[in-house]
Amino acid sequence: MTPTDGEQTVIAAAQHIVRALGTNKNLTDDMRKILEDLDTRLSTMTLESKNERGRVSDIEELLNSVQEKVMSWESDESMIWDSDPEAASEYLMAVDEVRKLTESLGSLHLDENGDESKLLRQAHVVLQIAMARLEEEFSYILAQNKQCFEPEHMSFRSCEMELPDEDSTISVEEDPGDDSLRRDSSSRSWEEFIRDLVHPDVLPDLKGIADVMFKSNYDQECCQAYISTRKDALDEFLFILEVEKLSIEEVLRMDWSNLNVRIKKWMRAMKIFMRVYLPSEKRLCDQIFGEMDPTNLICFVETSKSSVLQLLNFGEAIALGPRQPEKLFRFLDIYEVVSDLIPDIEALYPDGFGSTVRMECHEVLKRLGDSVRGTYHVFENAVESNISTIPFAGGGVHHLTKYVMNYIKTLTDYSDTLNVLLEDHGWEDPVSQSSLMDPVEEEENENESFADIITPMGHHLRSVTSILESNLDGKSRLYRDGSLQQIFLMNNIYYMVQKVKNSELRAFFGDRWIRQHNGKFQAHAINYERATWISILALLRDDGLSNPGSNSVSKTLLKERFKSFNLAFEDVYKSQTSWLIPDSQLREDLRISLSLRVIQAYRMFMGRHANQLDSRNSERYIKYSADDLENYLLDLFEGSPRSLQKR
Structure with a gap:
């Protein structure tokens, strides 16, 4: 601790007394030694006092110098770092000097009213001003030199x-x-x-x-x-x-x-x-x-x-x-x-x-x-819950079928994500798979574990197609004509199969699902042929044409057969030309199947009985050749109603 001015006066007086006592010849050597040591200590205290006054003077001079540099910018509206780089460097050095001065003075135990305390307070004020300026400069440099990229x-x-x-x-x-x-x-x-x-x-x-x-x-x-x-x-x-x-x-x-x-x-x-x-x-x-x-x-x-x-x-x-x-x-x-x-x-x-x-x-x-x-x-x-109250026109592919199949096809783009999200949230097929299978398929299902080969997403996709099939089955019952019910189901299941076969859906449904549903739409095609054509083909059989008690063919019955066939075929033509099979390949396959059954039966019936009618009356009953019928079959399922009479 640095002595004050009053303390310095006391030290000087004490030193004078000590030196006076030292001249006494009656002192022992020990007492003389004590007085010499005391004089040395008092001299040291006097020297420290002189050095401290010099140090305070140096600090004051340095503080005034850096304060001048700091304050010179307070009246200047320009930014320091926009000026000469050397000026910015000098300012930063000056601020650092203020910081060091505050640290140096702050490390001393100063008298509150002493010169050093006054210098410390002055240094804090200068440092605070400098920090506010540096904060402003810091923000300015950041803002002015930002680089945005497009x-x-x-x-x-x-x-x-x-x-x-x-x-x-x-x-x-x-x-x-x-x-x-x-x-x-x-x-x-x-x-x-x-x-x-x-x-x-x-x-x-x-x-x-x-x-x-x-x-x-x-x-x-x-x-x-x-x-x-x-x-x-x-x-x-x-x-x-x-x-x-x-x-x-x-x-x-x-x-x-x-x-x-x-x-x-x-x-x-x-x-x-x-x-x-x-x-x-x-x-x-x-x-x-x-x-x-x-x-x-x-x-x-x-x-x-x-x-x-x-x-x-x-x-x-x-x-x-x-x-x-x-x-x-x-x-x-x-x-x-x-x-x-x-x-x-x-x-x-x-x-x-x-x-x-x-x-x-x-x-x-x-x-x-x-x-x-x-x-x-x-x-x-x-x-x-998509419920219809009127049958879908023409028995074509329902909007719901297109929506669902295209929807789940798009979902395959997110298969990894959906497998994670759907994994631990259970799966239950609302429509029993076994109820839609024949016995062979059901046995195959029992021998193969779906859980081992189908992902969580695959389970959910199968589930929604089962829901769709159940819904379509309900919609098919809106048709009064049983044949059109089969055409509707055939079209929609075929559309589902094609979507699965020709897209990423195949990986989620598997080949066995495709085989099962191929069998389904083929079964509906067969059911259609039976519902529409069995009664008509029965007219082309020889059963019931013979006269009672004789093996000869009754011309009257034969004429009735040809007449009934013509009416039945015309009725089918009129109604089923308005029916629609959108897929050209499916439409062609069904037409070929009909030709093989109907045209072949008609040719054979004609071959057996056409010559039994008088040539004058044959045109009245045999209105169409086999080639005519084959061409007429090509008009079916185009979605545009026609009439044979008009043709």
């Missing part, structure tokens, strides 16, 4: 495919889109896309300012300046990505067409923001605060957290929205985007400081998964 220049695919928007959940006739949304399949490393968000030339300046502020215990002010400035930059980039700040209520009130567009923009923004912009932001934090761990991580988390939660908030709003079948593909797209980004988010936000973001991301993913499962079950229920 996302259009990055190799991210933007998916523009629109799924049909229908008022009804079951009304789509054509494919929902073979080119439906895909995940980004770029094989390039994401590190290649990291950008410099601030010009590299100013990084040493930013790091230098941060170092001085941290050493001066103004680390919170420095971090706050960084966080505030970079938050603005992140908000600006989200604006460039066309991401709006929307509340959950605003998203839920949005119509689907508008929301669909925003979802596509959101998915693209999520990929770019999470895999490019945030890693770039984290690198910037490391470049400026890298040696001040964990400050770099804290600054990154605080800078980016609100933007990330804003993006996740949109995903949560989607998960809370109504579950409608036409929205399932978008829900799956969003789920896959978030799921694919989980590793990136966990790498950016480790446990501890980033736990809030990690937890929110996993929670949103869980809600999206629940939404996907719920929407799929809504789809199944919609298929089951």
Whole structure:
């Protein structure tokens, strides 16, 4: 502790007394030794006092010098780092000198009213002014030297495919889109896309300012300046990505067409923001605060957290929205985007400081998964509850069949995701498979375990086709004509088989399912032939043509047979030309089968009995040749009603 002026006077007087006593000749050697030591100590205290006064003078001179440099910029409206680089360097050195002075003076036990205490208070004032200026300069350099990159220049695919928007959940006739949304399949490393968000030339300046502020215990002010400035930059980039700040209520009130567009923009923004912009932001934090761990991580988390939660908030709003079948593909797209980004988010936000973001991301993913499962079950229920009150015109392929098969075909694009989401949520076929099988197939089913070869998604796809078949069976009963019932079922099951055979669905249904359903539509074709033609072909048999008690053919009965056949064939022609078999191959196969049975029987009947009629009357009863009938059969199942009389 440095003696005060009063204390110095006392020391001088004491030293004078000690020296006077030392001249006494009567003192012993020990007493003389004690007085000499005391004189030495008093001399040392006097010398220290003189040195301390010199040191205070030096400190005061240095403080005044650096204060002048600091204060010279307070009246200057220009920014220091916009001026000569040497001036910026000198300013930073001056501030560091103030910091050292405060540390040096602060380490001493000073008298509150002493000169050193006054210098310490002065140094603190200068340091506070300098820190405020450095904070301003720090924010200015960050803001003025930020570098934004245009996302259009990055190799991210933007998916523009629109799924049909229908008022009804079951009304789509054509494919929902073979080119439906895909995940980004770029094989390039994401590190290649990291950008410099601030010009590299100013990084040493930013790091230098941060170092001085941290050493001066103004680390919170420095971090706050960084966080505030970079938050603005992140908000600006989200604006460039066309991401709006929307509340959950605003998203839920949005119509689907508008929301669909925003979802596509959101998915693209999520990929770019999470895999490019945030890693770039984290690198910037490391470049400026890298040696001040964990400050770099804290600054990154605080800078980016609100933007990330804003993006996740949109995903949560989607998960809370109504579950409608036409929205399932978008829900799956969003789920896959978030799921694919989980590793990136966990790498950016480790446990501890980033736990809030990690937890929110996993929670949103869980809600999206629940939404996907719920929407799929809504789809199944919609298929089951689709009730018709009038028969489908022409017995063609029903809109429901097209919708369901094209819908599940598109779902195969998401097989990995659906296998995960549907795995632990049970499966039960609403329509017993065995009830739709013949005994041979049922025995085959007993010898083969579905669970060993069919994925969870495969179970659910089979389930919904079973529901569809049951629904179609109910719709077929709306037809009064039993033959048309068989045509309707044949058309629809054939359509299902072709969709499975010629698409990725085959892997989920398997060849045995295809064989079973090939047998089904062929059985319906046979049932049609029986229902329509057995009674007609019976007219071309010889049974009942002989006269009673004689083996000769009755001409009267023969004429009635030809007449009845003509009427029956004309009736079939008139009605079944309006029936429709959309698939050309199926239509041709059925026509060939009819020709083999009907035309062959007609030729043989004609060959046996045509010459038994008088030539004058034969044209009245034999109206059509076999070739005529064969040509007429080609008009069947075109969906355009015709009449033989008009022809």
